[in-house]
Amino acid sequence: MDFDAYALAKPGAWPDEPWEGDRVAKVGDKIFAFLPGEPGKAGRTIGLKCGATREEADEWLARYPERASVMAYIGRHGWNTIELDGIPDDEISEAIDYSYDLVVAKLPKSKRPVTG
Template identity: 45%
Template structure:
């Protein structure tokens, strides 16, 4: 997955936005103002921070060398994924899971507006 493909996939979700609150090198992808992904898209290797259920986060870290505790994040709830170290399909699933976790924490009216009850 290329940086452009990663950006396009993250922006394809309902109400997804890309912002740069940490400077121009760090793309922060948000839904309804809440972050679901963070990546320095020009970094080599390409990595992305993603929200994850705590138990699943630990399992993924144990099973895959490309998954580590979230860099500069709450390590219980965030993982840093080296994109090239996992199949693209799995990276897309992890991004979608992160988006869904963030949406699940939003008020019901916002979730309904996003078509994700």
Template identity: 40%
Template sequence: MDAESLRYYCLHKKGATEDLPFGDDALVLKVAGKMFALIKIGAEAPWINLKCDPALALELRRKHPTVTPGYHMNKIHWNTVELDGSLPDDKILEMVDYSYDLVVKGLKKSDQEWVKSL
């Protein structure tokens, strides 16, 4: 899966927005102002950072060599996934969905209701 396809997928999540707070090569995707993904774009080897439950994060890292502790993130709660084609697209999208859902569940009730209303 390429970075642009991932960007498109992420932006079609309810309430998703994008920003470039860390420079032109690091696309941050948020819901209600909270980050659920960071896509490294314009690199030879693009990757995505995704939020994850700590136990599941460790399991994914054990099972998939292209899933590593989150680059420049809290390594307990974030994974970096290399977009080199070795991981099936549906698995990557499943991890995006999980990250998004995890962030939405952590939002204030009013923000959760706002997301649900979209």
């Protein structure tokens, strides 16, 4: 599955490269996904906000101890790095949806995308 396209198809989502070589999906001015890039490439990962708290995000670590890890620098805020190989696409899609929803909920109402 093309997770870049999936994330960027969300209402109000747009691509950015805030640091050289790091492609992200944003909504408003906030990142909701660190994008994996080229589909079909081995060792691809995606960075997502997997919980409102670190404890909630730890559920991914318990379920996929070999495929999920606390994201460097921002992990304490519920962000995980998830390896795409070995995890069903529908679970990754749901995690993208959840990350998006968590980030949108924190945006000021005036900056939230209009959904129909």
